[in-house]
Amino acid sequence: MMSPDTFGNIGDNPTLLMSYVQDYISAFRSRQLGRLNELKRYYKGDNNIKYRKSDRDKHRADNRISSDWGKYVATFMQGFILGNPVQYQNEDDALIEKIETFGSQNNEDYHNGLIETDLSIYGRAYELVYIGPDGKEHLAKLQPEQTFVVYDGTIESNSLFGVRFYQVAYSQTNVKGFVEIYTPDNVFYFEGDESITSMSFIREEPLFLGAVPINEYSNNEERMGDYEAVLDIIDAYDLSQSELANFQQDMNDAYLTIIGNPITGTNKSEYQTDSDGNIILDTNGDPIPTDNSEGDVLEQMLKARMLILDNNNDPNGPNPNAFYLKKEYDSAGAEAYKKRLVADILRFTFTPDTNDENFAGTQSGEAMKYKLMGNDNLAKTKQRLLIKGFMRRLRLLGNSWGIKNSVSTATKIDSLYDKLNQTTIKFTPNIPQNDEERISQLKQLFGVISDETLFTLLSSFTGVDADDEMKRLQEQKEANMMAVADATYANSGIDQETPEQPSDDEE
Template identity: 70%
Template sequence: MQGYMLGNPITYDSESENLLDKINDFSKQNSADYHDGLLETDLSIYGRAYELVYSDTNAQERITKLEPEQTFVVYDDTIAANSLFGVRFYQISYSDSNTNSFVEVYTADRIYYYKSESSSFSSMTFVNVAEHMYNGVPINEYKNNEERLGDFESVLDGIDAYDLSQSELANFQQDMNDAYLVLIGNPVTGTAEPEYQKDEDGNPLLDDYGKPVLTANSSTSVFEDMKKARMLIMDNNSDPDGPNPNAFYLTKEYDSTGAEAYKKRLVDDILRFTFTPDTNDQNFAGTQSGEAMKYKLMGNDNLRKTKERLMTRGIMRRLRLLGNVWAIKNSVSTTGKQEGLYDLINDIQVKFTPNVPQNDEERVSQLKQLYGVISDETLFSLLETFTGVDADTEMKRLADEKQQDVDNFQEQTGYSQLKPDDGGVNG
């Protein structure tokens, strides 16, 4: 989902060019594309993700991802569920016997730091307090859904069953290598010579490796030679009522057809309940039309839109926190003060572009049919998905090209030097 949803960077649209430039500069300085991808990965795994909006030593606004296992946000009990404070707790091990614990509490205007010179969080010591200018809890929480569940948590039983079936197959393959050899009848094991060679005192002789030396043509020696040659020579059965000589490995029968069908059903259920298209399906891509592909991606696309709405809420809160600082610094020109910038941020459009294969030829053909029906700016916005050039830049390039053509024409013909009555037949 992370690559499908955020394979193309998030873009912003605003009526304020100054604000849009500020947001784009901030995104570049903080590698927001990569940062947003990390957030979506945490959302898919943990069902929630956290980021910290802070100012570095140069008073520049920054964002960083926090670990979901080490962060939480406390909200009030009103219907608006306003955030009261956020907590980040973590440990640093300086050696095997020296571990310190740290807790940071972020409120709407201050940060409280606590420390413990042990691995326990039960006895923390207050260190210091610092102020910040974000006018809100700077820990920003993102939700994957209202239940804060990861994408795979609803199918954990199916995943465990699939892992177990794969493990059983691996165990079966190992059991095949370790299977017992069953011998029916007596193998030809040579003469009745003593098993091991002995010295004058009757003690077994040892080789250079400390192992007893076998007597040539003894039962054990012959059997070892059979093992090395990977063959068995069986005696004829002297008992007419006894079993015929035989040798085989004792193994379980493996129903490969039934096992593969079971695993396929598990995979199909996992994909269906997580709204994930089967990219290994032979009918998934190939020569299918774009409309047919849309139907296959419909379930996944609906889930993507839900995730986009929830992520947009977090991104908008990020921008509002940044706007509070930008208003204080007066780094964005607006007609009003902080309220004016706040309103401009609320009007920002956050745009997600799914990363899906596109038929460029079909896309261009469709856009050609729209030429003259919609505005050029809208047309170039639609073209941006595979040209990578935004509408404003494309329109400026076209205007520059037209102006260059006019300049070249005037330079070649001297048309700009002509007076209105030049060239008349009557002079």
């Protein structure tokens, strides 16, 4: 945050503003960047299990299996909320056409999916609305690891400016840092060293959007990712999977134990020494056993997966025996433990368990609603915050459209804003449905609700907008009436040929 008075005094001075931004970037890197990078690692399946310090014997298995729960949860949420494109609704058809044209030019459906994916991962997402060289409005997704917005301290929490910083490596030794500061009126460009501690002002470009063009989205009030609260449970699941793999591998390499033979090492010196009597270490810092010492013989037996135990101290003599030494594994208990971890991950991320035996397509729609209730409640919160961001995007576009149309009076500007604020955004969850049951229900509504409402509900099956469907029906009705009229006329026996016109003399 920054107080509005402070920004009012320095907002037009890029060098002075940059001195504050450097402090913000330093705080961002020290307090937030590590968390964001960790969340992205879990999305990519690069979990903490891969960096675990292990004290296992070097001759034993040390598997480190990473489960990609982060991507599973994020992909499910993204598909559930935005698997079907959002729909804009407004009484002004010209405005809707303009919004849809902008969406098609910028592949808005895909862009919105990227925004929701970032929300699931980081708990925040950023986009840049800008005017391209072609004079048209464009959208670009910004990386949360390289972007933040500074707000004022008022109750409204208005955005004062946005910052994007990044590094470019021209070579291993030549790395430069870049900073872009977006205010409501201008964008300032800076270039400097990799650490962004010494920056030089490069240039300034005007903006014509009337507000900070960086649009920030939040996943929730705490800006937490969808799977952030269960990272420790994911770690426990990874450990369980890894230990199971270790057990299976060690089972194949069980030790053959033979009782009744002595250790055959004859060298009394346990480790190799130099001329001064100092123990020689290997590249790992471990002492090197002397050939044919007891340690060396034991090392060779471990490599051979065989243990020979000395029983010569038995006064009754050795009792020869041979068996495989292995650890017993409670497979039933381990599977129950893993199932409990999976259930906790899904429960606390509000993700339905599609592998549940009771999660079947034969269940009624009402039963499925109860299973999806937790996910649906979470989706409602996410949708409200998405709508907040989408509406701010529309207002930024409205500023640009107003300037392009040479709006000269405040009344016209207010009128455009009023129309934009009347826009409603509809989400259609992407979930499996029983089409036969759904259509049967809609048939029962025929004559009870208006045709337009009915066709709106049917649009999810037909893929045709309600207005277009009503126009098609009207055209079909008119065509049928014309066909009936032609048939009736043809059956009347009246000569349909056009009579010859009389000549001028006959007249």
